[in-house]
Amino acid sequence: MAKEATKSFVLRVDAETMEAVEQWAADEFRSTNGQLQWIIAEALRRSGRLKKPKSKPAKTEEQ
Numbered sequence: 001m002a003k004e005a006t007k008s009f010v011l012r013v014d015a016e017t018m019e020a021v022e023q024w025a026a027d028e029f030r031s032t033n034g035q036l037q038w039i040i041a042e043a044l045r046r047s048g049r050l051k052k053p054k055s056k057p058a059k060t061e062e063q
Helices: 015-027 032-047
Strands: none
Touching (some): 015 032
């Protein structure tokens, strides 16, 4: 299974927003980084800007 490529960047967020994200992440047992990735992906999905992954063909049992 291939690992997805990631790209790092600096994000400036005010303290109040960061505290809210950190608390949200803790509530859902995620890292802050993981929570930010989820928030961004969810916003992209909802806006229709994220390509839907191609579905894999269903496995069939050989008889």
